[in-house]
Each structure stands twice: as C-alpha cells, then as structure tokens.
Amino acid sequence: AQTVTxxxxxxxxxxxxxxxxxxxxxxxxxxxxxxxxKQPPSRQMxxxxxQEAYKQQNATENRFSVNFQKAxxxxxxxxxxxxxxxxxxxxxxxxxxxxxxxxxxxxxxxxHLIIQP
Amino acid sequence: xxxxxQWPATLVQPVGSPLSLECTVEGTSNPNLYWYRQAAxxxxxxxxxxxxxxxxxxxxxxxxxxxxxxxxxxxxxSKKLLLSDSGFYLCAxxxxxxxxxxxxxxxxxxxx
Numbered sequence: 001a002q003t004v005t006x007x008x009x010x011x012x013x014x015x016x017x018x019x020x021x022x023x024x025x026x027x028x029x030x031x032x033x034x035x036x037x038k039q040p041p042s043r044q045m046x047x048x049x050x051q052e053a054y055k056q057q058n059a060t061e062n063r064f065s066v067n068f069q070k071a072x073x074x075x076x077x078x079x080x081x082x083x084x085x086x087x088x089x090x091x092x093x094x095x096x097x098x099x100x101x102x103x104x105x106x107x108x109x110x111x112h113l114i115i116q117p
Numbered sequence: 118x119x120x121x122x123q124w125p126a127t128l129v130q131p132v133g134s135p136l137s138l139e140c141t142v143e144g145t146s147n148p149n150l151y152w153y154r155q156a157a158x159x160x161x162x163x164x165x166x167x168x169x170x171x172x173x174x175x176x177x178x179x180x181x182x183x184x185x186x187x188x189x190x191x192x193x194x195s196k197k198l199l200l201s202d203s204g205f206y207l208c209a210x211x212x213x214x215x216x217x218x219x220x221x222x223x224x225x226x227x228x229x
Binding site for chain 1: 220
C-alpha cells in the first residue's frame with residue numbers, strides 16, 4: 001500500500017516570505033498523480049495544485065509551485081510571497097494511476113501553516 | 118460545471134439518536150463518491166467509497182453505514198450515534214483516475 005508522509009506538523013513563515021512544505025511518498029507504481037490541498041479554518045478542502053508523475057515539468061499555479069523529484073519520491077510545495085490568507089492546513093495526496101481500493105487515494109497527515117504578519 | 122452539495126452544515130445530536138447526512142453531485146455522471154471523517158486538527162479518515170449505485174465499500178468498521186440510492190447521491194447514516202462519532206464529515210467525488218477529489222463543504226457533527 002502507498003503511504004504519504006508529511007514530516008512537518010507545523011510551519012511558520014513571515015508574511016511575504018517563501019515557505020516550502022515537504023511531502024514524501026512510498027509507491028512501487030510508475031503511473032500516479034499527486035495533489036496538494038489547502039484546508040483553511042472554514043475546513044473546506046481546496047485543491048491547490050496537481051502533478052502527473054509522467055510529467056517532468058514541475059507544476060505551477062500563481063504563487064504555488066511544486067518540486068517533484070520522482071526518483072526520490074518527493075513532492076514539496078513552495079509558496080512564494082506568503083499572504084495571511086495562506087494560513088491553513090495543507091495536505092499532500094497520492095492517487096494511483098491504476099485504481100484499486102478506494103482508487104488508491106492516500107492522504108498525508110497534514111502540515112499546519114502559520115503566517116506571521 | 119460540476120458541483121457537490123453536502124448538508125446539513127452543522128448538526129448537534131444526542132447519543133443514541135439516528136443520523137443521516139446527504140451529499141449530491143451535479144454536472145457529471147457515474148462519479149466515484151467518498152465519505153471522509155476528520156477529527157479536530159487531524160488528517161482525513163476514509164469511511165466509505167462507492168463506484169456505482171448500490172456499490173459501497175467500507176474502510177473502517179463502525180456503527181456508520183452508507184448508501185447510494187441514485188447515481189449522484191451518497192448518504193451517510195447511523196441508527197444510534199456514539200460520542201465518538203463527533204467530528205467533521207466530508208463528502209467528495211472524482212471522475213477519471215487523473216482527476217483530483219472534489220470536496221463538499223463538510224458537516225460538523227457534535228454528539229452530546
């Protein structure tokens with residue numbers, strides 16, 4: 001079974017600075033998808049960014065970008081120019097490309113990001 | 118475009134009472150549907166998922182059950198709530214394997 005590890009339970013960053021949240025995963029598959037979700041205090045789960053394993057280019061969405069290292073099984077999220085609205089729990093998620101039980105969806109335990117004004 | 122509706126947003130129920138949470142998806146057909154539970158400050162725990170009408174898979178044995186009476190409707194139920202059932206419940210759907218999960222706004226359940 002796949003596992004997703006977020007080793008940082010909590011991170012703090014000054015407003016306007018850059019922060020990187022780490023995520024590693026364990027899989028024997030070559031075809032899969034990776035996602036970062038944001039959960040603000042409202043607790044709504046919001047998709048931040050996605051990465052297909054077959055794509056070498058790192059995904060970017062405005063101030064959010066990933067560093068996808070397939071060989072190292074690492075998928076970190078970089079937030080540039082941090083804003084107060086970025087304060088939230090961030091979850092890393094893995095989805096198997098071959099389906100399987102529950103479509104092979106696995107979530108990390110989350111990283112609580114604090115933005116210092 | 119696809120949308121997911123989940124209700125109620127908040128629910129306070131006494132121990133031993135029944136539960137029914139509903140989730141519907143619009144704008145797509147034959148979605149995969151999921152129920153997750155999240156304790157305060159914790160990660161997501163998958164409770165049930167469904168790949169089609171009447172097809173329910175349970176990930177965690179407990180006093181909760183799920184049903185899918187229609188293609189885009191997913192219901193989470195309990196006959197008798199326990200204190201430990203308190204939490205935040207999220208419904209989600211997805212389509213193709215390459216697609217992410219799309220979540221509803223969640224239900225905050227407090228069992229008193």
